Amino acid sequence: MVKKYRKINNLSVSSELLNFINNELLPGTGITKKRFWYGLDKCVHELSPKNKNLLEFREILQKKIDIWHRDKKSKKLNNKKYYNFLKEIGYLKKEGGKFKIKTKNVDNEISTIAGPQLVVPVMNSRYALNAANARWGSLYNALYGTDAISELNGAERGKKYNYIRGEKVIEYARNFLDANVPLKKGSWKNILKIPKVENNKLSLSLKDPKQFVGYNKKSNNLSSLLLRNNNLHIDIKFDPNHTLGGLKDKAAIYDIILESAITTIIDHEDSVAAVDAEDKVLGYKNWLGLMKGDLQTKINKNGKKIVRKLKPDKEYISAEGNKIKLHGRSLMLNRNVGHLMTNSSILLKDGSEIPEGIMDAFITTAAAIHDFKIKGNSRTNSVYIVKPKMHGPDEVAFTNLIFEKVEKVLGLKKYTIKIGIMDEERRTTVNLKECVREVKNRVVFINTGFLDRTGDEIHTSMEAGAMIKKGDMKSSKWIAAYENNNVNVGLKCGFSGKAQIGKGMWAAPDKMADMVSQKVNHPMSGANCAWVPSPTAATLHAMHYHQIDVFIKQKNLKNKIKTRISDILTIPITTRPNWSIEEIAKELENNAQGILGYVVRWIDQGVGCSKVPDINNIGLMEDRATLRISSQHIANWIHHGICSKERVIKTMKKMAKIVDKQNIKDPDLKGYASYKTMSGNYDKSIAFKAACELIFHGRNQPSGYTEPILHLNRILKKI
Numbered sequence: 001m002v003k004k005y006r007k008i009n010n011l012s013v014s015s016e017l018l019n020f021i022n023n024e025l026l027p028g029t030g031i032t033k034k035r036f037w038y039g040l041d042k043c044v045h046e047l048s049p050k051n052k053n054l055l056e057f058r059e060i061l062q063k064k065i066d067i068w069h070r071d072k073k074s075k076k077l078n079n080k081k082y083y084n085f086l087k088e089i090g091y092l093k094k095e096g097g098k099f100k101i102k103t104k105n106v107d108n109e110i111s112t113i114a115g116p117q118l119v120v121p122v123m124n125s126r127y128a129l130n131a132a133n134a135r136w137g138s139l140y141n142a143l144y145g146t147d148a149i150s151e152l153n154g155a156e157r158g159k160k161y162n163y164i165r166g167e168k169v170i171e172y173a174r175n176f177l178d179a180n181v182p183l184k185k186g187s188w189k190n191i192l193k194i195p196k197v198e199n200n201k202l203s204l205s206l207k208d209p210k211q212f213v214g215y216n217k218k219s220n221n222l223s224s225l226l227l228r229n230n231n232l233h234i235d236i237k238f239d240p241n242h243t244l245g246g247l248k249d250k251a252a253i254y255d256i257i258l259e260s261a262i263t264t265i266i267d268h269e270d271s272v273a274a275v276d277a278e279d280k281v282l283g284y285k286n287w288l289g290l291m292k293g294d295l296q297t298k299i300n301k302n303g304k305k306i307v308r309k310l311k312p313d314k315e316y317i318s319a320e321g322n323k324i325k326l327h328g329r330s331l332m333l334n335r336n337v338g339h340l341m342t343n344s345s346i347l348l349k350d351g352s353e354i355p356e357g358i359m360d361a362f363i364t365t366a367a368a369i370h371d372f373k374i375k376g377n378s379r380t381n382s383v384y385i386v387k388p389k390m391h392g393p394d395e396v397a398f399t400n401l402i403f404e405k406v407e408k409v410l411g412l413k414k415y416t417i418k419i420g421i422m423d424e425e426r427r428t429t430v431n432l433k434e435c436v437r438e439v440k441n442r443v444v445f446i447n448t449g450f451l452d453r454t455g456d457e458i459h460t461s462m463e464a465g466a467m468i469k470k471g472d473m474k475s476s477k478w479i480a481a482y483e484n485n486n487v488n489v490g491l492k493c494g495f496s497g498k499a500q501i502g503k504g505m506w507a508a509p510d511k512m513a514d515m516v517s518q519k520v521n522h523p524m525s526g527a528n529c530a531w532v533p534s535p536t537a538a539t540l541h542a543m544h545y546h547q548i549d550v551f552i553k554q555k556n557l558k559n560k561i562k563t564r565i566s567d568i569l570t571i572p573i574t575t576r577p578n579w580s581i582e583e584i585a586k587e588l589e590n591n592a593q594g595i596l597g598y599v600v601r602w603i604d605q606g607v608g609c610s611k612v613p614d615i616n617n618i619g620l621m622e623d624r625a626t627l628r629i630s631s632q633h634i635a636n637w638i639h640h641g642i643c644s645k646e647r648v649i650k651t652m653k654k655m656a657k658i659v660d661k662q663n664i665k666d667p668d669l670k671g672y673a674s675y676k677t678m679s680g681n682y683d684k685s686i687a688f689k690a691a692c693e694l695i696f697h698g699r700n701q702p703s704g705y706t707e708p709i710l711h712l713n714r715i716l717k718k719i
Contacts, residue, residue: 003277003344009041010349014277017345021363025288029369031410036366039409044358045348047402051339051355054395058703061427062460064089069463077464079566086430086569093393093431100494101440103418105380109331110444111498113231114528114550115262116538118330119505121271121609122283125297126308130535132290133311134261135330136235137539139176141255143169146512148540161245170249173256180546181227181234182207191251194222194238200321214316214324221252226316226326230549232542233259233326235314261538263500263529264330265420266290268360269337269388270452270623271609273602275711276718277345280359288367290332293376310376331384332377333420333445334368336360338389339398341707357399361385361406365417369410383412384444386420389452391703392427393434400439420445420500423486424452424625425703426460430565432489446495447502447529448486450474455628457572458636459704465573466640469587470633473572481567487526488561496528496554505531506541507620509611516540523548526557533611533621577642584643585651590615591630592648592655595691596678598622600659603687603713604676613662615655627694627706635698648695653679656688686717 005012022033068085072078086092120131143149144157144165149172151157155165177188184205196203197215202225206212213233216224225236235257242254266287274280289295296309313328337360342353368383378384387399396419403417419439421428423446428435436443454473461467473479483503490501503522506515515532519541522530528550532538579587593615601607611619620626637643656678663675678688690713694706701708 005347008037010045011037011041011354012347013037014345016277016281020281020284021366024285025363025366028373029366029410031366031369036362036409039405040362043362043402043405043409044346044354047358047398047405048348048352048355050398050401051358054339054391054398055702057394058391061089061091062703065091065460066463069461073463073465077571079569083566083569091392091427091430092565093434095433096437098492099437099440101436101443101498103440103442103444103498104415105382106418106444106498107331107378107380107382109262109327110384110500112551113262114523115232115545116260116532116541117500117502117529118261118264118535118538119267119271119335119531120264122266122268122286122334123272123274123279123608125286125289125295126299128266128286128290129295129297129308129310131261131264131266132329132332134264134535134538135259135311135328136257136314137260137535137542139173139256139258139539139543140169142512142536142539143172146536146540147510148172148512148516150513163245163247166244166247170244170253176543176546177234177236177256180229181211188251191253194240194252195225197222200319202319212319214318216316224316229546232262232545234546235259258539258542260542261330261532261535263333265333265335265386267335267609268364269335270625273606273608273710273714275714276343279606280343280345284363284367287334287364288370291367291369291371291377293371293374329376333384333386334364335386335388335420336364338387339395340389340702340705341711357387358402361402361417362409365406365412366410369412381416383417384420385417386422386445388422389425389703389705390421390428390435391425392431393438396421396428396435397438400442403442415442418442418444420447422449422452423447423482424449425456426453426568429453429482429485430568432485433493436489436493440493443499445500445502446486446490447500447504447527447531448483449504449625450479451504451625451629453482454479455625455632455704458629458632459698459701461571461573462632462636462639462699464571465575466577466642467633467636468572468574469579469583470591470629476572477570478568478572481563481570483525484561485563485568487557488563491526491554491558491561496551496558500529501527501554503527503530505621506533506537507622507626508618509533509537509621510619512537512540516543520544520547523550523553526550526554526561528554579642584637588634588637588643588648588651589655591634592651593658594620594622594630595627595634595694596652596655596659596688597662598627599691599694599710600663600675600678600687602710603690603717606714615658617662624706624710627710628704631694631698631706632704634695635704638695639699645696649692652688652692652695653682656682686713689713 004015118131120127149168174188184207202212211227213228214226227234237255238252240252311328314326318324337356341356343356346354365383371377372381419442523544532541597612609623612622660677660679678685693709
């Protein structure tokens with residue numbers, strides 16, 4: 001795989017990326033090629049040494065922590081001494097005084113609307129379009145097509161419409177309306193005809209008349225009734241001629257559409273497998289298409305070829321009789337990569353690769369300039385960049401510097417670029433307030449991510465002892481303190497009504513009944529957004545934000561959540577591991593199966609995120625964060641003698657056979673390279689060897705990240 005480069009000032013740029021930027025990205029932005037390349041050249045050569053120094057400081061801190069734990073190994077961990085040690089080495093920063101964020105020009109989807117958030121890989125145009133279009137979703141379809149409605153007592157899902165199941169869906173939906181947009185008297189179940197709107201008055205008497213927002217008519221009948229609760233819209237659809245499975249609804253309601261995925265993160269990071277110019281350009285092109293509003297993709301659905309594109313805005317007649325428009329699409333944020341990785345798409349004057357995060361910032365921001373003209377995404381001319389895997393305030397300040405440079409080169413107003421902080425590394429968690437302070441004029445988002453955060457927890461404390469089982473992590477002291485601290489810091493720094501406080505992913509897309517039962521805890525915790533794995537899940541999770549007024553919840557929680565740094569720093573090690581051979585084997589098999597199931601798709605087929613069957617054949621959404629925790633966990637157990645390297649290799653080979661069997665006929669892999677088995681081919685399978693390297697070299701990987709090994713082996717596979 002020979003790359004062709006062209007010299008631009010002090011940069012060597014791959015031909016594929018150069019052609020994309022010059023011929024597709026820049027035209028229409030008002031930015032000349034000369035200005036872009038001169039600015040990028042100057043900035044990247046100024047910023048790269050700073051980037052390198054920050055990464056080196058990570059390693060310096062890690063070595064000091066490793067030595068400290070080794071020296072104290074024979075003694076019981078003293079939390080106070082540990083806390084003081086972290087302050088001495090600069091891991092813990094001194095906390096400054098009170099302050100409030102001052103971010104301006106923030107879209108309502110982030111500041112004043114609480115709701116679900118999707119995360120979708122940028123390299124898959126179909127997924128990206130589905131996510132952007134998931135702003136509105138059918139409650140009937142979400143209920144009927146998932147286990148949110150029980151299949152007991154004759155309500156099974158099948159190829160033909162099941163009337164019993166349909167009645168359960170309708171009853172569930174009517175109960176939802178009664179709970180969230182109640183009538184002054186009676187129930188939505190008792191509505192026997194289509195309501196009327198005459199002289200701007202609704203014939204139905206709502207308990208809160210202000211919930212009536214608008215409507216549409218067709219043939220003098222009401223076709224759409226728009227209501228609002230907790231700043232979220234509910235669109236009730238009427239049609240006297242429509243049938244559900246051949247039967248007419250007594251009120252002629254044929255669907256209830258919920259405002260669902262309010263925001264979507266278009267991801268260049270953990271959910272993609274982008275290792276070279278070919279991959280990066282594909283992602284950049286899709287993002288550019290979303291910002292221009294012209295991204296399209298052809299799909300086959302039920303034997304028909306369909307062109308999928310971005311949905312238009314929705315139009316209604318307001319309660320006052322005026323025309324109104326509602327956003328038809330989710331507000332899109334862009335997750336760039338972190339500070340660690342470099343990319344061969346551009347080489348610097350010394351021959352080194354460009355820091356990928358700097359390249360992302362310039363290109364994804366330039367693409368967003370196209371949106372400023374059409375305002376199809378941001379109505380405030382803001383660019384939203386979520387920045388992952390930052391370690392502490394200094395690295396957040398460095399991201400702020402990158403964004404300042406980008407704004408100057410591209411001729412944008414200061415603070416046009418808004419930042420989302422992923423609170424997923426321990427040094428960021430324990431210094432979160434100071435991280436936010438560094439970007440108080442541009443921050444719009446903080447969130448927790450259990451998996452990456454646990455991976456960093458294990459790696460940072462690798463020498464402290466053997467970690468508890470992975471499944472026990474969620475009930476450990478540090479997790480609860482970490483989740484509370486994120487909300488606490490956000491509220492104290494003035495996020496409510498200005499920025500998002502988010503929570504992590506529901507990973508099981510087929511377990512919607514469990515999600516509906518459990519994920520209400522996220523808005524209950526004060527989070528005004530939380531990640532979901534699909535548009536369907538977004539519609540179901542949206543019900544929680546009708547149930548809970550998050551902004552009232554935030555007001556009630558302010559100054560009531562107590563967190564202590566010492567609790568966050570409680571290391572989840574087991575002091576007396578007395579697990580049986582069977583328990584250890586089960587834990588190893590669970591981790592090994594997850595690692596192999598994800599890695600084989602990443603390396604062999606370039607799939608960065610997919611529904612991967614777990615050891616019990618339950619499909620779980622997997623990305624690099626899940627891989628990080630599993631590989632670090634096994635590495636820790638080997639290091640502390642819970643298991644041997646030989647036993648792990650034996651387990652990996654056993655699990656490779658299971659993964660092969662799970663994947664060999666997996667329809668999710670259509671459109672990618674054909675599946676290659678690992679079992680029986682262990683010495684030649686790049687994927688199998690990469691999975692093993694993640695474990696056996698895990699202690700030496702920077703912060704326990706999986707990217708360096710994955711990228712190297714994916715490149716080898718592509719050659």
